[in-house]
Amino acid sequence: MKEKTREFRPLICRVLKGEKKRGAVAVYFAENETMRELNRRFRKIDRATDVLSFEMEEAGDLGEIVINREDASDAKRLVVHGVLHLLKYDHQNKKDREIMRKKEEHYLV
Secondary structure (H helix, E strand, O other): OEEOHHHHHHHHHHHHHHOOOOOEEEEEEEOHHHHHHHHHHHHOOOOOOOEEEEEOOOOOEEEEEEEEHHHHHHHHHHHHHHHHHHOOOOOOOHHHHHHHHHHHHHHHO
């Protein structure tokens, strides 16, 4: 996996500023099979996914985002989505999905 945080720094900063949060976020890209393995290992779901977020417990670090290289054409949306997950947003129900989607659209303008 290769870190690409610098490329997405302005976007990450926009989301963090908008949500009144601070912290470091690392962005990595991984192959489809690696995404499947990470998803299986950490979420118990045996299939590849487009983005995974991993919270960190170190001071100053929010966490890491891993994006499926096959979905990289939509990387900006996936970065925003991943940062929102690190900030405790989720999409388990319809209301939460709507909130998260609106926030994604807001930060991608």
